[in-house]
Structure formats: C-alpha cells, structure tokens
Amino acid sequence: MLIKKAADIPSSEITPQSAYLNRRTFMRGAAAMGILGLGGDGISKLVAPRRTVAADSKLTTVPSPLSDKGETVTPFQDVTSYNNFYEFGVEKGDPLHNAWRMKTRPWTVTVDGLVKAKKTAGIDDLLKYRPLEERIYRHRCVEAWSMVIPWVGYSLSEFINWAEPLPSAKYIQFLTLEDTKTMPGLYQINLNWPYSEGLRMDEAMHPLALLTFGMYGQVLPNQDGAPVRVVVPWKYGFKSAKSIVHVRFTAKQPHTAWNDEAPQEYGFYSNVNPDVDRTPWSQKTERRIGLPFWKATQPSQMFNGYGDQVAQLYAGMDLKKFF
Template identity: 55%
Template sequence: MLIKRSPNGIDLPFSSEITPREIYESRRKFMRQIAVGAVGGAALLEMAQREAFAQGGGAKLPGKLNPSYSTLEKQTPFKDATTYNNYYEFGTDKSEPAMYAGTLKTHPWTVSIEGEVKKPLTLDLDALLKLAPLEERVYRLRCVEGWSMVIPWVGYSFSELIKKVEPTGNAKYVEFVTLADKKQMPGVGSRVLQWPYTEGLRIDEANHPLALLTFGMYGEVLPNQNGAPVRMVLPWKYGFKSAKSIVKIRFVKDQPRTSWNLSAPNEYGFYSNVNPDVDHPRWSQASERRIGEDGFLSRKRKTLMFNGYADVAPLYAGMDLKRYY
C-alpha cells in the first residue's frame, strides 16, 4: 500500500535538552504529583499541553504503530516540528505560535458533531480519545509555501467518528470549525483571515483511512502550537487543509466556504491536493525543502503527486485537477 516505517522506533529528544531548565524541572515536579494522584487524567492532558506549548515535550500519548500508513523517511526533529509552524491565530511568523500559544486553554474542551447526522454528539476530550484505538502514523506533511516535514502523529482514522454519528444521505461534505478566541489567540484580532478558521472535505475524502483525527505527535500530546488538543492531519493535501484546535464538525449538503479559499480563491482552492503540476500563482510547487535538513541551504527534493499518497487517486478519477485545484 504505502511504505513502512523504520524498525528503529522514534528517537524522542530529552525534555532537558530542548526546554529551559526551570520549565523542565517544573514539568518533572508536575509528573511527580501525577504519580501520587494529585490530579486526574483530564487535568494531565491540559497541564501537559500548557507546559509543552513552547519547545518541550508533554505527557506521553502512545499509539500502536500502523506500518501500512507510515513512511521510512527520516523524521523531522521534534524541536523543528514544534517551533516552525503555521498557526495564524498566534501570529503569521513561523516562530510566533511556539512563542505565544501558551495562552491556549485546552481543558475543558468539547467538540460538537452536528448537521446531517442521525446521532449528533457533543464529546469531551476523554470521550473522543476513547472512541477508537489510537495509532501512530508517520506522515509526510507538505506546506503550500514549499516546505515539508515528516512527523509521527497519534490518532485514529476520522472514519471512526463518521461511523459513530451516522451521516444521512444529505451529507455530502464535512466542515471543520476551529476555536477563535481573542483572549487566548492574539492573531484572531487581525484581518489576515475571516474567523473562525474553517476547512472542509468531501465526505468520501473524510472517509479515506489516511484522514487522521489527531491528538498527539512524537508519542506525546499535541503541543498547543501544533493544534492542541485535537486536529486533522490530511497528508495528501497542503498543510493548511488540516484544521487545528477543532471545536465543531458539521456534516453538510453544500460545499463549505473555507477560510483560505474565501481570502484568496485564485491561490487556495477547495481541494488543495499536493500537485507539482499546478503552481501557486506566486511560486512553483514542483519541489520542496525538508525542514531540519541542513537549514535553509538544504537541497530541494521533487514534490510527488498527492505528496506520494497514491492511494487517494481514485477519489479524483475523471476530475480535472488543474481546474479543481
């Protein structure tokens, strides 16, 4: 199917090597409190995510490796993956999310699932985590700006949630609505996008097993700047399609209006599949730079159609992918 991951496992950095000592020792103290039952499981997720927001690691969130959906490629260093981010709610510079996302409060957190479904639900984090067994999948992630990463994510196929809520025959699309709180997210006050940030998929895309409802990375809970506490990861699409910090999932009849498509429709189409043959109006998409490989002087590599995930090609059979970009 796809390619299998290296048997060497995940080489996690020590928190003391990537985090200021006072933060690291504070985390160690917190984990000792956990050991004696000072806080409960839900509080563990919240406090670990808040401690982890800048550069460090959080609470462990393991998942059983699914080798059918994991690449053998060298993984992006944890520090790079957590300090070079697009998350405009916390700033437009790549370094700003790691600097400012500590204001994000991830507990309590609920996600409502509504619209064209037989069983609408509102689930808290604990319920979402228990919905299906967690898996680890090492995915390539390609950004529309021309850079890429390889990250081990933890979650389960979004199709598990779809089965739970039983969409009606009218459900043709899925819309993802993310948190937009000016008190927690300084970037929400800007006019760079319409808030809240929304994204969408056709329902057959959302049902594809590669579409991952994600709670962690590198065997730990998601850091705030990477979309805590729950996000989507869609490895065959450009990164902005993978909505972060999701609060609402709507099953709808009509194609949802998505944030970047509203802001610049000539640059960001609804589908936004990785396609080296369709250039962004301001730059080529034929090659990419892998973050963590020799800095900005790293040699570019050829971009693959669907980011190398050819299994999704039948979803678009007969479509003109230059028109439906």
C-alpha cells in the same frame, strides 16, 4: 512499557501549574526587555532563536500499516517551533510564543448539520474511543516546505461513523477555536474567522485521513493544534484544521478560510500537485525542514506521494480546474 508510578514523585515536589505559568510569563517579560535592549526582535531571534518546548504527557500507541517507512522523521524541535497557526500570529515562530495561553481542558467537539442527532463529545472520551495509532506522514505546506511527522490518532472515518451523518451529507466542515482572549493573531490578519476547512465525504472517509490527538508519542503541543485536529497528508497543510471545536455535515461544499481570502490561489481541494501552482511561487520543489540549506530542496510529489492510495478519489476530474 514502563510507566512511572505517580507515588514516585512526592506531591510537595510538583510545581503548581500557576507558578509554572507565572515563571513563563516572567521569562517572557525578561526576554522582551532583552529584545528592546538589543533594539529589534529580528536581531534577538537571530542571536538566540527560541527553540525550547515543554514536554507533555505520553500517549500509548499501536503501530499502523498506513505509516510511512524509510522517511527520516523531522526533529521535534522544528515541528514545534516552525509552523503556521494564524490564530497565534502570522510568523512561523509565533505559535510557539503564543499558543501556551490556549486552554485545552475542558474541550468539547460539537457535531451537527446533516446528522441523525446533534451530539457533543468531550475530548477525553474521543481520546479513548478507538486505539491510538502512530502514523508517520509527510506534511507538505503550500509555502513549499515539508516535514515528516509521527502523528498519533485514529482514522477520521471512525469519528464520522460515530457521528452518524445522514445519507444526504456530502461534505464535512471543520470549525476551529476562535478565542479573542488567547489568540492575538485574530487581530493580525483578517481571515474569515473562525477558521473553516472541509473535505468531500469520500475524502474524509479515506483511511489515511487522521483524527489526530498527538505526535511523537505525546499529546499534541498547543501550537500544533491541540487537543484535536485532522491530518490529511495528500493535501497542503492548511487543509488539516487544528484545534477543532465544531464539525458540521453539509450537502453543499462548505466555505473554507483560505479559499474565502484568495479563491484564485487556494482551491477547495488543494491536493499537493507539483504541476499546478496558483500561488506566487512554484510548487515543483519543496524544502525539507531540518536539513542544511544545500541539501534541503527536493522535488515535490503528486498527492504528496500518496497517489497510489488516493488518486482514485479524483478519477475523471480535471485537477488543473479543481485545484
């Protein structure tokens, strides 16, 4: 791999970050004025959808046997401009517009609850803890759209082993950043903040569950959950908590944000299941992002197609009841 030496770029040519950010703020203001001029941001979004993303630092990865083969990867532009991250707003484009304000350094993850000893890890130590693998996974949102994303990270089980939970720990809970200064969405929707998600310990220890630091060979963009998130590919996307600051091991099933909001719609397990739709819409099909509208719709798969690997976790369970 060719790594460009830092000396190739004279320091005088590097734009100071503050100037870069100011420029962005200015452009945002200019864009906002344009929007007012047009008399509605719906129109401006239709006329000139914002689809630009700043490139970020590269990550070195090793290949993984757990990566999907034969799937067409969704364009980077779509993955970074169309997603849910409610802390930054309830519309799909909001995370791209607002997430740049989030500061991802310094960043620590605190581990407590049923562990040998409370621990805190810096993000850069976590990044170096195990070799980073590239894992191409299907990603299925409960809103019935899906993507194929090349994530970068290592199995969550590695992190759990480092955390040293006690044998009494049966569940893992992820709590994510709640920062009123940088997250306008906290005022837009009254979820039980901070966002909380959880897994049963055997689910979390499954090698497919990924502690994720990057995608497309680079550091995670803020809007996709920087600097560290989990990815649980056989569950609906909201189970994969973003921008994690706190991990807690518990004996009882932890509360989770969407389950608190609407327990009849969003169960604790939330495995992808075309036969169970608790949401107002059907889960039988999904729209693959990035395809033209006449080709986008395709059938959804049980456990998002990862049934061979994960179905045994739920042997004997009534998945209509534990949805």
